[in-house]
Amino acid sequence: MATSVLRRVVVVGTGLVGTSIALALRANGVEVSLVDHEPAAVAMAVRLGAGVAMADHDPPADLAVIAVPPSAVVAVLEDAQDRGFARLYTDVAAVKGRLIGDARRRGCDMVGFVPGHPIYKTTSGSARADLFHGSAWVLCPEEETCPGAVEMVEVLVRLCGAEPVVMTGEIHDRATAHSLHVPYLVSSAMAAALVGVDAEVRRLVGSDVRDVTRLAEAEPADLIEALTHNAKWVADVLSGIAADLVEVSAALQLCGTGDLSFVGQVTDLLHRGNEGRRALTACGLAPDQGTS
């Protein structure tokens, strides 16, 4: 297999992820051209050393990274391909299946497009070259995707210090529902149960609850967009969890009448929980990494 060489990359969207990728590439001597619909964001990234602003007459780069919010990816990809930003394309959105379908329906070139999703520990910090160090970076090539395109994106992933993991968009989206979207919703429901509760009750609540409600600090707008793209799998996973909790709470309500049927139901749930937890700890790809 010939080694692909990345000489110049265009990064479209200079937010946390785009700028961090650009910084990692610059640290490896790759030329980076930056584009954003907000000129101030490009200027900021340039000041951080992430590359130079893209010029109209630039020749096509080896690769363009579309690092914009999920709902904007397809339109931005189409525009970038029309204008010939690069020979090959990838994106970084946390949802894949629906985005891939939309891109195909919209008539994007799918041969040179490798859908991607870098996974990193959720952070509120600013862009940095090592954001993806030691993380998994999912790539979801379709049947028609050119193998050379996948190879080129894998070079980018490794320059960012991450490990490429190839899987289908569907598997990716189910994993994201389990690992990110459902935990956000459940965490929020648990934190919501604390609204209106006596301050005296809340005073006693310790770090166990702090752990399980941490995700409830997230910005609603970000999650709503992701859910719109991943609703099917999230509904699938969440409805099973909700059904378990409805059943257990109904059984517990009967406990006051001396009906101890909850014991069987709760024991079953807890054993399944033990089993799921064991499966999780047995096969994590990146034990110290979160998913974003």
Place this chain on the structure above:
Amino acid sequence: MATSVLRRVVVVGTGLVGTSIALALRANGVEVSLVDHEPAAVAMAVRLGAGVAMADHDPPADLAVIAVPPSAVVAVLEDAQDRGFARLYTDVAAVKGRLIGDARRRGCDMVGFVPGHPIYKTTSGSARADLFHGSAWVLCPEEETCPGAVEMVEVLVRLCGAEPVVMTGEIHDRATAHSLHVPYLVSSAMAAALVGVDAEVRRLVGSDVRDVTRLAEAEPADLIEALTHNAKWVADVLSGIAADLVEVSAALQLCGTGDLSFVGQVTDLLHRGNEGRRALTACGLAPDQGTS
């Protein structure tokens, strides 16, 4: 207020909590007599330096700590009071309201009994003198409880390095439902959702999920006993959470048909989650402590 002096304490039950209390008392020069229905457990605690085995002819101690599982507390308390182990009594069970009612119905002396619950970070380690350092230790005296008894137990709490917090059994039990029992059930339901899922999906699941499913490692038997004593409040809190999740998952299921009504529902849930999380971080008693 005269300072109560603890000269000798009887610890009934030499598990993690009982032995840790005994070690803290010994470190402060208090005499400790140990009792357990398993002689080997007493011998082990004696070897750890937690005190001496109680002898039949011992005079009543200043205080007896009943450190046995919740469902055994009332019978053990009654027996200890009958045999005159001490002048005053306290317990360490994580459930209070139902236990207090049972003790009163059983005819225990309620004047000299101070129901208690030391809170400490969940741990799988062995007994140690500093287990309760910096933690809250809830005391739930009833109307008839003698103030001198409360004062004496507060001395014990402080010798263990903890902070006494007085509240009603009902407030305590609602707090425990929020802080421990409900998180266990929800955590288990989330982990249970991972049973039978493709290994490829589980490989991608990161530390966010590890945090929210950590409690699913617990032993079912321990939780079942606690739930039996606190079913009312757990059902109350859990049914609200389950209802939120049922509603959101039903709305998400409609999203595939282009119905975006989930946006309003999810936004509402996430905002309530933000609010509950803010309330939690604003008024924690012991930010670095869990509840057990």
